Amino acid sequence: MTAVRLAARSASRRSGDYTAHAAAVALNAFVYYLFASVKLDPVVNEGVMTKLGMPKAFAAASVIVAVFAGVFLWFSSAYFMKRRKREAGLYALFGAPRPAVAFGLFAETAAMGLAGAFLGVACGVLFSRLFLMAAFRLVGVAAAAGPSGFVNLAAVGETVAVFAALLGIASVGAFLVVYRYRLSELFGAAREAERMPRSSPVLAAASAALLAAGYWIALTSTMRTVGSRFFLVSAITTVATYGLARFLAPAAARALRADRRFFMRSWRPIAIGNLAFRIGNNVRVFFAIAMVGTVSMVAIGTGLNVKYDTLRRVESEFPFSFAFDELDGTELARATAAVEADGRHPVIASASARYLSVEATIAAGKGEAETSSTVELVSVSEYVAARLASGSSFDRPEPREGEAMVVLTRTDRLAEAMGARVSIAGTSGLVVAGAVRGSPIGGWAERAVLLLSDADFERAVEANPGGLKVRRGLKVADDRNARELSAAVADALPGARLSSFEADVRPLLRSDDLFLFIGVFIGVVFLASTGSVIHFKHVMEASDDAARFRFLSTIGAERAVLEKAVRAQAFVVYLVPLALCVSHSVVALSTMGRVFQSDFTRPIALTVAAYCAAYSALFLITSRAAVNAALGRIAAKAEAAG
């Protein structure tokens, strides 16, 4: 029999295993093609999308996908080859020359991989247009301008090259299996009894302590130290995660079985006994899934936070739809005329405030050097009136004479400004006594803005009359969808330092959405891939257990009890990686929140909730499939007997 026929027959007999393997390759190739098609699209590589960093973002994302695909294919091939060792041994035992057997395995792995890659690229070609449209829509490119051509040959070429390399490595690994082991090892593979993994409470405790140390280092990072600590924390977390998966899980299983009263009850000896053995075989899978899950959860959490942060900033720093400086006193009339001409977005609020630009000398604390810079002053009564008119929430500031309050932008820290002494012509020296969040009229702050008591403000105006200007705010209905009106107002107010949602915020939101889109897409793909690894591995193990469960049924175990045993195992194989990646992600996101002075609570809660929900759904699917694989025939018999 030729090697090719050997491979063909073997593949047809193992269609279940190979369909799973090919599907895994197909999924990875599909995702890679999608990213490559965006990265290499001619429209993406020009104009606004290049400015937003879209090609770079997708290039980085495709590298992540390629790395993940490589790791995933390596795991997948290794797992299937483990199941094939005995078969290879049998062929060799019956006299097939080693090169023929090795080439058979190589051909089989390569054929299934290529079939999967071809399917993945084909699906990619079909769906890439949809994917590109979604990406274009996010960055605001008109659909009419969007993706050029049906098949992106460059993306096909890149995907084929990347997967040929990955599959080549996996197939060579399969080829070498025959040479790596002695015949007796190959032949005896299926008879190898499962062995209880060594558990070490000391190493388990050391891993937990190491992880706690890593968390502590991360959570005490500051903006200054976070860069240098990143690699240390990553290394510690990686080692500690492997240690926990390797030592803590078996130690926990051992501790549970040590308590005989707990262990020897109903389904527990079956489930915990199995887990105690299989956790050892699942260590690398748990570890890889925990780390991949962490990366994707952090990516999604960060993407969500960036978007929330922008929205929070918008609410705080853009209380009005349009903000502009008065130059000749006709700006309000011209802007109002543009609004009325548009007719779709009536004015719902209007306010103005005087801003005084002055040179200030600031001393942060005793003995510190003085610095000079231009600041903008606003009187407290005009600030309050403007915030009230806009309807935005704010803490009512009450600076007394001789005091100043800082209008904080997102990155300002009150702690660094408190107590600073500010000298401004016309005032007898001010002390920073507090802060408020929220701009009076709006626009990204170019300079520090200080609120003064009305009396101090008027004195400063008298001393610096040249620095005074009036800034106006107009709030219109449905300003998030006022693209045309924004253009009309911009045309009506040339040179008036116009700020608007469309001009200042929309580009930010677009890049935020793009980042979030990539994060969520990679997260979903990783989730689907890791979920499928757990699913297939667990269902195959459950299928291997079918004889064991039939025997247990013979000696009187009820189906309900056996179901619990199967479900409990599925629960643990999902819970362990989920718990690890949730824990890592919460720490990583909390650290980012602390470092970047941003409230990550909501993105953390949303990401964790989404992952828990997704894992719960995967658990239900897997446990159902595992119950069918392990107990399917018992059910049929029970019905017949009943």
Place this chain on the structure above:
Amino acid sequence: MSSALVRARGLSKVYGARGVKYEALRGLDLDVERGEFVGVMGPSGAGKTTLLNIIATIDRPSAGEILVAGTDLFSCPERELARFRRERLGFVFQDFNLLDTLTAYENVALPLALAGLPGDELDAKARAAAARLSISEIADKFPWELSGGQRQRVSAARAIAPGPALLLADEPTGNLDSRAAAGLLSSFSSLNVDEGTTILMVTHDALAASYCTRVVFILDGSVYAEVRSGGDRRAFFDSLMEALKAMEGGVR
């Protein structure tokens, strides 16, 4: 009503549907009295294991009636059957069927755990069964650390731990060397004599069957002959060999 623990009347079992049919049992009658140690012998395909599976309630007869302790088990719902198997039957198999993931003690205690016995009672019964089969010394070892004979004794201890009314053994010495087989059969014998445990054992081996008090020969799905022991095992073995030769002649 008979006092027999197992009473089978007109049992038949047909495998296959339409086309090729195979009749494993053909109107078989059998009684097993309480406290008996009955062996079932016969050539391959005679229907020995089918009979055992039907008595064990893991297979259903195509026709006929079977009562165990006066109860028609096949009229019970599956849950009741599971409870019956758990509490009233013990099983010993040729290939041991020990769970590799559990120690010897845990394997012995497994049916008790599945029955939901409280901790103290479970422990007492498991320990008693382990002591009965002389495996207390190896209670904390895993199956792969044990010899074939030790594994089969663990399997037997698991079978007797719940205190079953009937112990069913399917070729229990099939995978054992002669010394381990003798040790196991002596244990069965003393269980039967000392504890009054009723045992039904399927075997190919006349030497193993010589430990029984009665041996039933099955040929082509029905009882061909039966031989009772007079108490002398060697003489009983000789009678069994003669019966086997006669049956082989019958086959020819």
